[in-house]
Amino acid sequence: MSLSDYFADFIEADELTVWSNRDALPGISVTEHAPGVLALMPGATAPDAEATIISAGIHGNETAPIELLGELVAALDAGQLRVGAPTLLMLGNRRAIMAGKRHVDTNLNRLFRRDTLLRDDERFECQRARELMQAVDQFMAEVSGPVLHLDMHTAIRDSRYPRFAVEPFSDTPTPDNLWRQLADAGIQAGLSQHQHSWTFSHYTRHYHGAMSFTLELGRVAPFGGNDLEPLAPMLDLLRARIAGATVSAPGSATLVRFEVTDEIMRESDDFRLCFAEDIANFTEFAPGSRLAIDGAHGEWIVEGTPAHIVFPNARVERGARALLLARPVTQALPESQ
Numbered sequence: 001m002s003l004s005d006y007f008a009d010f011i012e013a014d015e016l017t018v019w020s021n022r023d024a025l026p027g028i029s030v031t032e033h034a035p036g037v038l039a040l041m042p043g044a045t046a047p048d049a050e051a052t053i054i055s056a057g058i059h060g061n062e063t064a065p066i067e068l069l070g071e072l073v074a075a076l077d078a079g080q081l082r083v084g085a086p087t088l089l090m091l092g093n094r095r096a097i098m099a100g101k102r103h104v105d106t107n108l109n110r111l112f113r114r115d116t117l118l119r120d121d122e123r124f125e126c127q128r129a130r131e132l133m134q135a136v137d138q139f140m141a142e143v144s145g146p147v148l149h150l151d152m153h154t155a156i157r158d159s160r161y162p163r164f165a166v167e168p169f170s171d172t173p174t175p176d177n178l179w180r181q182l183a184d185a186g187i188q189a190g191l192s193q194h195q196h197s198w199t200f201s202h203y204t205r206h207y208h209g210a211m212s213f214t215l216e217l218g219r220v221a222p223f224g225g226n227d228l229e230p231l232a233p234m235l236d237l238l239r240a241r242i243a244g245a246t247v248s249a250p251g252s253a254t255l256v257r258f259e260v261t262d263e264i265m266r267e268s269d270d271f272r273l274c275f276a277e278d279i280a281n282f283t284e285f286a287p288g289s290r291l292a293i294d295g296a297h298g299e300w301i302v303e304g305t306p307a308h309i310v311f312p313n314a315r316v317e318r319g320a321r322a323l324l325l326a327r328p329v330t331q332a333l334p335e336s337q
């Protein structure tokens with residue numbers, strides 16, 4: 001069976017297919033670490049090769065990243081792309097992808113934590129989060145050196161920056177060089193989280209010290225409805241990482257940096273956002289603007305400096321994040337001598 005058939009079956013077939021073809025790619029060991037998760041381990045790695053985790057479909061209706069992963073495995077099957085670095089290819093939420101929905105029982109991308117909180121929870125996404133965490137743990141035990149995790153998503157709404165990276169909260173900042181590589185790959189903005197968020201990219205960064213990002217690659221669309229053209233530079237980056245090729249010195253592209261300042265949670269059933277449904281991510285609101293009203297909390301008003309809103313969603317579960325507030329990162333002025 002080819003890699004393409006395996007991943008197609010994972011999201012289309014009634015029964016799960018178990019991977020059994022260790023020799024699918026010449027000279028590469030291909031192992032299933034969980035359903036929908038294949039580790040590609042080259043016998044010999046290029047001198048500067050670094051491992052990469054590429055995940056898609058953590059939210060079932062975000063199809064462009066799944067199509068990108070499809071492009072990669074088709075190129076691998078055809079011998080047009082050779083594996084030169086350890087690579088973990090992951091498809092996330094099988095049932096939600098089949099249903100064309102963000103999730104089935106609950107949001108998978110809030111469940112990547114090791115404490116006991118969700119250990120016995122039998123909801124579909126809780127079980128899947130445990131499988132994905134174990135698969136990552138196994139991969140990380142097999143590789144050495146720096147690891148990059150790109151968890152690919154698409155956003156519910158338009159954005160002033162259609163392609164942006166979310167940097168999980170961490171004490172170790174992302175090196176400038178990596179931000180520049182993302183800019184070269186077409187990422188237009190970077191948003192740094194201000195606290196732990198238990199997303200998949202946070203898991204690999206927090207527990208494994210990987211350089212990890214949630215990538216928002218445009219807007220949600222059904223299979224076949226995505227314009228992959230603006231994602232060509234991202235596909236080039238993914239191909240280079242898999243090949244173990246040295247990613248060329250960053251060019252002149254830059255991205256705009258934002259940091260999260262606040263998070264608005266839905267505290268009660270009586271919750272609403274006070275702006276248009278279709279407003280774009282990163283839209284700016286002046287101090288004094290009313291952003292949300294919650295039956296339990298009351299009003300949220302912008303205070304101090306303007307706030308840029310990201311990921312507004314009034315329909316999240318009670319206790320979940322309904323909105324992020326961000327501000328541009330201002331460069332520190334050089335100290336006067």
Ligand SMILES: O=C(O)CCC(=O)N[C@@H](CCC(=O)O)C(=O)O
Pocket residue numbers: 059109153154155156157166197199201214311312313
């Ligand atoms: O467009 C939206 O409102 C959600 C898009 C999405 O799924 N975003 C991720 C971001 C994860 C992070 O904060 O790193 C999510 O909400 O899980």
Ligand SMILES: [Zn+2]
Pocket residue numbers: 058059062153154
């Ligand atoms: Zn998503």
